Amino acid sequence: MTGKEMLRRFMRQRAAFISGIFVVLLIVVALFAPWLAPYPPDLPNYDRVMAGPSLAHWLGTDELGRDVLSRLMYGAQAGIQAALIAIIIPLVIGVPLGILSGYLGGVFDEVFMRIVDGILAIPAILLALGITAALGVNLWNAMIAIGIVFTPQFARLARSQTLQIRSEAYVYAAKVSGAGAFWTMGRHIIPNISPPIIVQSSFNMSFAILVEASLSFLGLGAQSPQISWGGMIQQAYSLMYMNPWLILAPGVAIMLTMLAGNIMGDGLRVALDPKLKKV
Amino acid sequence: MMNEPLLEISGLKKYYPKKDGLFQGKKSWIKAVDGMDLTIGKGETLGLVGESGCGKSTTGRMIVGLEDPTEGTVSFKGNDLSRVDKRELGKQMQMIFQDPFSSLNPRMKVSDVIAEPLRLHKDGSRAEQQRRVDELLERVGLRSEHGRRYPSEFSGGQRQRIGIARAIALSPSLIVCDEPVSALDVSIQAQVLNLLKDLQKELGVSYLFIAHGIQAVKYISDRIAVMYLGKVVEVASKDELFRNPKHPYTESLLSAVPRPDPKLRGRDRIILKGDLPSPENPPSGCRFHTRCPKVMDVCKQVEPSLQVTRDGTYAACHLVSEAEMKQPQEA
Amino acid sequence: MSKRETLLEINNLRAFAEKTGEPRSQLVNSVNFRIDKGEIVALVGESGCGKSVTALSILGLNAASIEYESESEIRFHDENLLQLSDRKLRKLRGNDISMIFQDPMFSLNPLKKIGKQMTEALLQHKAADVRTARQDAEKMIERVGITDPKRQLDNYPYQLSGGMRQRVMIAMALLCKPELLIADEPTTALDVTIQAQILEIMKDLQQELDVSILLITHDLGVVAEMADRVVVMYSGQVVEEADVYALFEQPLHPYTNGLLTSVPTLEGESDERISAIRGTVPSPQELPKGCNFYDRCTRRTDRCKKEEPLLTNHGGRNVACWHPVVEGVKDDERTAIRN
Known part of the structure; x- marks a missing residue:
């Protein structure tokens, strides 16, 4: 299946396609927030404190009169960064180790999988808390923590997929022809295990945004003055009884992002799987 | 032979x-x-x-x-x-597999599938390999433009032909x-x-x-x-x-x-x-004795070895060796 | 062939699958045949x-996306099975018509003991009490050649070998004394020596219980061993129907002929080449206008390309072909045969 065909299969699923556009827009907004945002996010305006939506401020202003929309746009930066780092760590560490573990088998696999089981047994948030406690509280460390939490999942996925592909007849055919481990992994295993890993990445990136928001809400993620959706919720939370409206904007932003990430993941799963022939 | x-x-x-x-x-x-x-x-x-x-x-x-x-x-x-x-x-040595659906990598073009053994052994330049692939495709009853397609576009029989082309690529x-x-x-x-x-x-x-x-x-x-x-x-x-x-x-x-x-x-x-x-616990003596219609007592204890018979075939059965042993006397 | 009572009659069965954004694919097109009482039809x-698709439509087991054309009919005891309600079909299944599959695990529940599964089926349809149901199950399972039936009934399906499972399946299928047994490739997954056992059991039981069997298979050897009558299908259509002896003696449709000559025989020592049928089956989305076998046929003419041959009587047998394989028959004689 060609890349073009995959794209076509993806675009034919309407919900997934819309979600994909949403995710792309989110990334554009985060990247170009300094140009796109109508106001500097930290500019207080004491004349318009906690104003409702208006033409000037589409999503209103917060307790210091800062533009909520602009803050939301800058907040997306923290979320996207978190998602990227959180996914790069497992892709760079977890996936290769998982492939090796599945491909080599034996003692290496035994030992590696026990370590993975051990990491998986620790609750994700607890592990993140521990890591930020050890490395210091800031967004980077929080993201690294999330990445470490994801690593065993990806290692497991890569391993189980590798085990499956390893016993396909085309892998044997390559071995009979004299293919070594690197050839087999590069030409047969990686191309065939990538689709599920791409799909998992999509799910985990949206989850990473949620975890980042949770950590920031708990004060363990992005630190002021860096803006994050979690941080915005935390501030709004203290004012919930005075202005419940403020909590809505970052809340909905997180929800939509999660939703889009998951629907897009599902769409990718269908688009990349040659066995699900018809879309 | x-x-x-x-x-x-x-x-x-x-x-x-x-x-x-x-x-x-x-x-x-x-x-x-x-x-x-x-x-x-x-x-x-x-x-x-x-x-x-x-x-x-x-x-x-x-x-x-x-x-x-x-x-x-x-x-x-x-x-x-x-x-x-x-x-x-x-x-x-090469191998042809049973399942034509799992024997070809679904993410490789047919020409890459067939060329794989050539590439592994650095047999010829890219252009030579491509010519060889075209030749092989035609040899197994397909057309050279089939090489640009993916395995999923072929029927079981055609896939098996592709597998055969791969197997004979290095002669x-x-x-x-x-x-x-x-x-x-x-x-x-x-x-x-x-x-x-x-x-x-x-x-x-x-x-x-x-x-x-x-x-x-x-x-x-x-x-x-x-x-x-x-x-x-x-x-x-x-x-x-x-x-x-x-x-x-x-x-x-x-x-x-x-x-x-x-x-x-x-x-x-x-x-x-x-x-x-079960092959985990094969019967004693001749392995076939539990189902053999001609089973004898000796079959349960002694495993017959593969012996050449008079007409040049080989068989592992007590009946055969008995008959063979009698042969010279009869003759 | 003595006239026997007809048990099941399939008339003009046409089924197609339609998916949005795809051309509709004709799965079955004008299938006509009957099964008599006590007969094995392959x-x-x-x-x-x-x-x-044909077999599953008898039991109403096709996927919901498959639709039948309105004139399609499957007659069984004066009822059109295609129009029966789900509830009535459920009552029919396992009781009047039962089915065995290539993979026994398809219809055995892996989590229940064999005995329990068998008695449940009996209790559901024949309303005996548990004890007699158990006894019936035991008898049946012994009948299919399973030694030590009491112990085997307490086993789970995974504890049995492939051959044993297929025996259990047959026992279960025949437990309620159905009138028709549909056997879909019942021995394809089995080894030759086990296959011979299973076929023998099926044949014995068929005679003993006077059940009709619709035997679905691709193996012409199995057909020759088992069937009374043979229905040959090619890309959704019945192309030939004949008594088993007549069919193997002289196939009339070029496809049947091709099938028979493409199987290497065990007889003789000759190294002669088997004649394969060239090409492949057309896709159900793009069937040709004339005969579906046109592309692969050795006897084709222009007529075959333009006109679709229908199943017609040809000397007491049915064949759908403009140029049937009858050697030594002149053209004027051939028309006489076709009346």
Whole structure:
């Protein structure tokens, strides 16, 4: 299946396609927030404190009169960064180790999988808390923590997929022809295990945004003055009884992002799987 | 038919460990192949038949180096394969697989699939490889533009042709065909069998043709080896095997094959009782004694060895050795 | 052939699958045949020819996306099975018509003991008490050649070998004494020696219980051993129907002929080449206008390309072909045969 065909299969699923556009827009907004945002996010305006939506401020202003929309746009930066780092760590560490573990088998696999089981047994948030406690509280460390939490999942996925592909007849055919481990992994295993890993990445990136928001809400993620959706919720939370409206904007932003990430993941799963022939 | 042997197998065994429960108390072994001797001549097709679990596929996999034997040797052109660089083996030996759907990487173009052995052995420049791929595609009855497509666009029979093109790319001297037609429709099976026959005539390649479909084996083979529970029980030229099967298992196997002729109904058939015993715990003495219609007392205790009979076939049965021993006196 | 009572009659069965954004694919097109009481009819054809769709439509087990044309009819006891309610079909299944599959695990519940599964079926349809149900199950399971039936009834399906499972399946299928047994490739997954056992048991039981069997298979050997009558299908259509002896003696349709000559025989020592049918089956989305076999046929003419041959009587047999394989028959004689 060609890349073009995959794209076509993806675009034919309407919900997934819309979600994909949403995710792309989110990334554009985060990247170009300094140009796109109508106001500097930290500019207080004491004349318009906690104003409702208006033409000037589409999503209103917060307790210091800062533009909520602009803050939301800058907040997306923290979320996207978190998602990227959180996914790069497992892709760079977890996936290769998982492939090796599945491909080599034996003692290496035994030992590696026990370590993975051990990491998986620790609750994700607890592990993140521990890591930020050890490395210091800031967004980077929080993201690294999330990445470490994801690593065993990806290692497991890569391993189980590798085990499956390893016993396909085309892998044997390559071995009979004299293919070594690197050839087999590069030409047969990686191309065939990538689709599920791409799909998992999509799910985990949206989850990473949620975890980042949770950590920031708990004060363990992005630190002021860096803006994050979690941080915005935390501030709004203290004012919930005075202005419940403020909590809505970052809340909905997180929800939509999660939703889009998951629907897009599902769409990718269908688009990349040659066995699900018809879309 | 037998000129110089291309491949010689002697005392070949493959045992798989079987884990008992969680804490691996006593270890038991599944004896997939349990002492096999075979030879394949140059340009010859040796058929290997037997029922599922008899070890015929494991044997094929050991020959091409996909599995290491527990014991015994495979020697190819006089060289012990355990001492040969396995990567170089691909030029000499190839394999055709049963399932045409799993034997081609779904993410590779057909031309890349066929070119893989050439690339692995850096055989020629890119352009030369492409020419060779086109040539191979046409040789197996496809068109060169088929190379630009992906495997999913082809039917089972066409995929099997692609697999065959890959197998002959490096002009090997032996191809192990592991049930190459049993997943195909009847009308397509004949096409593929004919293709394999034509290729052999043209390239002088030897085949080890592993199958449970006895008609196909008869059609393509020069000699046939019959396996039962990890052992060869009979080896004979195909005409001899069908005319005069020596081993009671061969006899019952041939008689069990449903014939496409209703007038043959009601013929005397040997219908074996019971199931195949487990290869984990094969019966004592002759492995076939639990199902053999001609079982004798000696069969339960003494394992018969594979012996050459008067007409040059080999059989592992006490009845055969008895008859053979009487022969000289009669003569 | 003595006239026997007709048990099941399939008339003009046409089924198609339609998916949005895709051309509609004709799965089965004008299938007509009957099954008499106590008869074994073999339905032969290659994968995708529509034999399974036909069989499943008898039991109403096809996927919901498959639709039948309105004139399609499957007559069984004066009822059109295609129009029966789900509730009535459920009552029919296992009781009047039962089915065995290639993979026994398809219809055995892996989590229940064999005995329990068998007695449940009996209690559901034949309303006996548990004890007699158990006894019936035991008898039946012994009948299919399973030794030590009492112990085997307490086993789970995974504890049995492939051959044993298929025996259990047959026992279960025949437990309620159905009038029709549909056997879909019942021995394809089995080894030759086990296959011979199973076929023998099926034949014995068929005679003993006087059940009709619709045997679906691609193996012409199995057909020749088992069937009374043979229905050959090719890409959704019945192309030939004949008594088993007549069919193997002289196939009339070039496809049947091709199938028979493409199987290597065990007789003789000749090394002669088998004649394969060239090409592949057309896709159900793009069937040709004339005969579906046109592309692969050796006897084709222009007429075959333009006009679709219908199943017609040809000397007491049915064949759908403009140029049937009858050697030595002159043209004027041939028209006489076709009346």
